[in-house]
Amino acid sequence: MSRDKIFLCRCEDVTLHEFHAAYREGFTEIESLKRYTGVATGFCQGKGCLAEAALELAQLRGTEPGTMRPTNIRPPAEPLTFAQLASLDVPAPAAPDAEEAP
Amino acid sequence: MADQTVTIRFEGRPLACRTGTSVAAALWENGIRDLSHSPKYGRPRGVTCARGQCTACLMRVDGVPNVRVCETPVHEGMDVRRQDTGAFYGAPMQRVLAAGDGLFPVGFYYKWFTRPPFVSRAFLRGIRPLTGIGRLPDRSATLRALPAATAATAPARDLGRWDTVVVGAGAAGLRAAAVAGGRVLLLDENAEPGGLRLAALRELRAAGVLERCDGLARALATLDEAVARAQDAGVTLRLGARVVAGYAGGGLLVRTGSELATLQAERVVWAGGALDAPGLFPGNDVPGCLGPRALLRLLVRDGLVVRGMPVLVTGSGLDLRLAAALLTVRGAQVSLVVTGPEHRHDVAAAVEMKWPLTTGLALASLARGAQGRVAAVFAPAGTANGPGASHLRLEADLVVVCSRGKPAYDVPFQLGAELVLDPARGGFVAPDDALLPGRIGFAAVGEAGGRRPEDVLGTEVTP
Numbered sequence: 001m002s003r004d005k006i007f008l009c010r011c012e013d014v015t016l017h018e019f020h021a022a023y024r025e026g027f028t029e030i031e032s033l034k035r036y037t038g039v040a041t042g043f044c045q046g047k048g049c050l051a052e053a054a055l056e057l058a059q060l061r062g063t064e065p066g067t068m069r070p071t072n073i074r075p076p077a078e079p080l081t082f083a084q085l086a087s088l089d090v091p092a093p094a095a096p097d098a099e100e101a102p
Numbered sequence: 103m104a105d106q107t108v109t110i111r112f113e114g115r116p117l118a119c120r121t122g123t124s125v126a127a128a129l130w131e132n133g134i135r136d137l138s139h140s141p142k143y144g145r146p147r148g149v150t151c152a153r154g155q156c157t158a159c160l161m162r163v164d165g166v167p168n169v170r171v172c173e174t175p176v177h178e179g180m181d182v183r184r185q186d187t188g189a190f191y192g193a194p195m196q197r198v199l200a201a202g203d204g205l206f207p208v209g210f211y212y213k214w215f216t217r218p219p220f221v222s223r224a225f226l227r228g229i230r231p232l233t234g235i236g237r238l239p240d241r242s243a244t245l246r247a248l249p250a251a252t253a254a255t256a257p258a259r260d261l262g263r264w265d266t267v268v269v270g271a272g273a274a275g276l277r278a279a280a281v282a283g284g285r286v287l288l289l290d291e292n293a294e295p296g297g298l299r300l301a302a303l304r305e306l307r308a309a310g311v312l313e314r315c316d317g318l319a320r321a322l323a324t325l326d327e328a329v330a331r332a333q334d335a336g337v338t339l340r341l342g343a344r345v346v347a348g349y350a351g352g353g354l355l356v357r358t359g360s361e362l363a364t365l366q367a368e369r370v371v372w373a374g375g376a377l378d379a380p381g382l383f384p385g386n387d388v389p390g391c392l393g394p395r396a397l398l399r400l401l402v403r404d405g406l407v408v409r410g411m412p413v414l415v416t417g418s419g420l421d422l423r424l425a426a427a428l429l430t431v432r433g434a435q436v437s438l439v440v441t442g443p444e445h446r447h448d449v450a451a452a453v454e455m456k457w458p459l460t461t462g463l464a465l466a467s468l469a470r471g472a473q474g475r476v477a478a479v480f481a482p483a484g485t486a487n488g489p490g491a492s493h494l495r496l497e498a499d500l501v502v503v504c505s506r507g508k509p510a511y512d513v514p515f516q517l518g519a520e521l522v523l524d525p526a527r528g529g530f531v532a533p534d535d536a537l538l539p540g541r542i543g544f545a546a547v548g549e550a551g552g553r554r555p556e557d558v559l560g561t562e563v564t565p
Contacts, residue, residue: 004384004469005143010150011157013142016382043157047377051508051529056382058523068523070530073515075347076355078154079168084362087258088355 008056009049011042019053023060030054034071045073110180120405125171125182126152126159127404135389135474137161137171139186146470148389151378152399158389160236161185165243167236172399185236261287261340261365266543267354268337268371269345269513271295274548275373276328280335282371288337289356291344295332297375298398300325302428305402309431314454315423316447345374348516351540369543372514372532376507376549379528384467390476391468394421394504401428409433414478414496416465417504418442423451425502430455437496439463439480442505463494471497509550519544 006016014037027036030053039053040046050070058065106121112134119128126137126149136146137159147158154170162185163169171182216222230237265284268275276295279288292298303322306312312319332339340356343363347355352367378393380386392400394417400406408429415426416439429436437458440448445461452459463480471477478501480494508529511521518538521530532546545551 004467005145005387006382006384007387008382010140010147010387013140013145043160044155045512047155047510047512048151051511051523052379052382054523054530055525055528058525065523065525070511070515070521070523073512075349075516077346077348077512077516078344078357080346080357080362081360084357084360087362088364089257089260 008052009037009039009042011044011048012038014039014049016056019056020060023057028057028061030057030068030071033057040071043079045077046071108176108178108180110176110178110182112182113184119176120407121176123176123404123406124152124400125161125163125174125176125180127400127406128176129171129182130400131407133474136184137389138184140387141186145387146389147387149400150392150396152392152396152404155377162236164246165240167239259361259363261356261363263366264368266369266371267365267367268373269354270373270375270548270550271332271339271341272297272299272373272375272548273325273328274551275371276325276332278371278373278545278547279337280328280331282337282369286335286337287365287367288332288339289343289345290339290341292403293341295329295339295341296325298395298402299424300329301402302398302424306424306427306431311427311431311455315427315451317420318423318427321420321424345513348513350516350518350538352517352538352542354513367542369545370514370517370538372510372519372544372546372550373548374510374513374550376509376528379505379508380503381465381505383465385469388468388470388476388501389474390499391501391503393507394425394502395507397425397500397502398428401432407432408500410435411500412437412475412498413500413502414439414476414498415502415504416441416478416480417502418445418448419504419506421506422448422502422504425504426451426457427455429502430457437498439465439478439494439496441465441480441483460494465503466493468501475499476501507549509546511550514544514546514550517542517544519546 008014008016008019019037022033022037027033034040040050054068058068107118108121109116110119117132135148138147140147149172150156150158152172154173159170159172160168161171162183163174164181167185264287266282266286268279268288271288271290279286294301303318306318307322343356343358345354346357354365354367356363378395380391380393411434413429413434413436415422415436418440419442426436426438438452439460441464462483464483466479466481469477475497477495477497509527509531511530511532514532515521519532519536521532524531532551534545534551536544538544
């Protein structure tokens, strides 16, 4: 029997043990667990761990997994350089006070 | 393909590499498995996803930090370095950090270090290597990158407006594209439609082993037929194109090489497949532990040389048989520990292919073995962590853990699809029929979704 660490999130080095400890400390929502443990906040933005974390949490809480929602996944889905983003032809947003001015 | 070589420098040391392969595969063939160290515990990490989607392969290449070397091809004179100070970490450092906890009370704010500027600079110089995100780019690297950067700032291509955009040209995506009707664009990040599985299956047919593994001949026929049907239907195909963002209203951002393109979809069919999910067990981060999808990328895309290498393939299913057969054709010494539900087919293939086979066990843990190998421990199924169980310990250069994976879900979420967690599917599943914000039609199919593409798409569209 191995006593080695079980990694839930490899980007931020969050172990299953740490995730359980955080749950016991009262962080019982995926959103607060994300902020407290760092799960789903790393380079991969949750591709490696979010599903596993949500399944684990559903089990800890004893709730129906179907009620679990993922944390926010913002574009882009992988890192892009500023040069790449600058190549996009996106209309500049209107200045906030320009709309209010007559 | 092994004839031509280029020379790269790793930590200043020259290494001969095959042309056209990735840095990660080249390093592996030169005996370098540890590409980085993890940020908190300083654990060695090796190539894991082989798709530029995880942290394990971030290295400093030609003076630029955070390069995903699993997707970066080698070139002559390339300078590759590790970017963290992994040896600094480990249990002793954890104790020092724990002792210093009192210095960081509740309410501690990291931006205290941003003023005055010289403190900030000194702090960043120290903290960046420690956290593994590397030093800032060399000045010379920044200057070298300038022409490329200005080239990339030429306006992104606009690929226009499409009735249906299918993301992913695996079996499900190809079939969906064939029946979708209207102007259909099919996008895939690989070099050929049918993906890495089709390329692998064709190699097995050429080697004459296809018929010896249950289900593989049928998988090849299915994929070949799906490719033909998509071609007959006049589907526009773009290869080497990865969808890197979706926006509410059906806008998609597509990356080919370093260039971006935009397009607008009236309907999105998400056939993005599944991500490797080896699972939660002790030592699940050991370098050399791979999923079947990552293995296919390394073997098919990079031509990773595995001749004579002991490889342990475990799990169950079609991907297990495909991985084991391709490894065998490439000359690896394959052994099998079958742990899953498709037991019968796997055993039949193992007998036919003469793979050393063990069954009735479950993977209990992985650890680093001798000479950087992976040591896998198996326990009788159902008692993985029970006391007194008799264990099997095997060592191999690679351990391929074949699970069904978990559905890819990032772009569907960005488009506004509502995801549902499904334990049977191993993760969040996008809907197979939905109307998204901006009246954009949406369906997830194949490994990424629920029903067969014909069931989802065939009825509602008149071709």
